[in-house]
């Protein structure tokens with residue numbers, strides 16, 4: 420099969436097409452003929468050598484999510500059959516013609532979504548459901564702040580939280596991106612390049628924060644959280660070593676937490692997939708949550724697709740298709 424591989428760590432041009440053996444499957448794995456694969460920021464970190472693949476995942480082929488057709492089932496597969504159209508969460512390996520993955524990480528494609536639309540879902544939906552709704556325990560009527568509202572994670576978080584009855588405030592790097600997010604259901608935006616989110620939100624307060632920035636955002640996040648508030652970290656691009664005022668955490672009874680999805684065990688992902696099928700797939704089927712595709716590229720143009728992702732001017736997902 421053909422796959423896009425990281426030939427060495429570096430810029431987008433290190434991504435090249437290579438012939439590799441088609442994966443062998445066994446047990447509860449399905450073999451998927453990949454029709455579309457979603458790009459994520461983590462693919463860039465991996466390509467640069469800053470985000471090693473966890474044990475058992477492809478270090479050579481990037482790609483955390485895909486959509487395609489099941490072409491073969493292992494002897495223990497119960498929920499899927501050959502011909503099923505699925506999307507899947509991966510720990511790597513998605514930029515390929517075929518991928519073998521355990522069935523618990525697959526979901527049927529919801530509604531009448533195309534393969535490209537379905538491939539845009541797994542990584543962000545699994546991350547948002549796990550961190551905002553499970554770890555952060557966001558409830559209807561509460562206020563959620565998402566840093567990086569225009570990110571792939573952000574546009575998913577905005578839509579699900581809005582559909583489930585929360586007020587959603589986001590930080591973004593331009594007014595144009597802010598407007599795009601308002602159209603997706605955000606109630607208001609703060610342009611982090613011209614405004615200070617702590618100043619803007621200190622009177623209003625927020626209940627849950629999804630943060631991928633870290634660094635000096637920590638103290639500000641702590642200051643604007645309401646009593647019993649929850650701060651959930653999914654990255655720390657501005658730095659992970661920070662000063663924390665424990666006294667403020669205690670007096671406001673805050674929860675400071677975070678997680679990484681990619682390295683989690685299979686049983687966790689399988690259970691999360693079930694929760695998503697129950698809670699999020701109906702929002703897609705009823706039109707309350709829509710996929711946002713910015714641009715698609717053929718797999719052979721993965722380097723070009725990475726350049727666009729790094730440029731950062733987009734709102735929505737970038738997808739490789741065949």
Ligand SMILES: NC(=O)c1ccc[n+]([C@@H]2O[C@H](COP(=O)([O-])OP(=O)(O)OC[C@H]3O[C@@H](n4cnc5c(N)ncnc54)[C@H](OP(=O)(O)O)[C@@H]3O)[C@@H](O)[C@H]2O)c1
Pocket residue numbers: 458459460461542546566567568569570571572573590591592593596611631632652653654655656678679680681728731
């Ligand atoms: N822990 C996990 O399990 C997990 C899973 C998936 C993703 N992630 C992380 O989540 C993040 C988003 O991933 P993605 O693929 O959706 O990324 P992405 O689409 O590339 O977006 C990155 C975002 O960061 C925003 N940003 C940069 N500096 C900022 C600042 N100072 N304040 C507020 N926002 C800022 C950018 O906002 P503007 O474009 O508006 O400037 C952009 O929207 C990444 O850091 C990724 O590693 C973590």
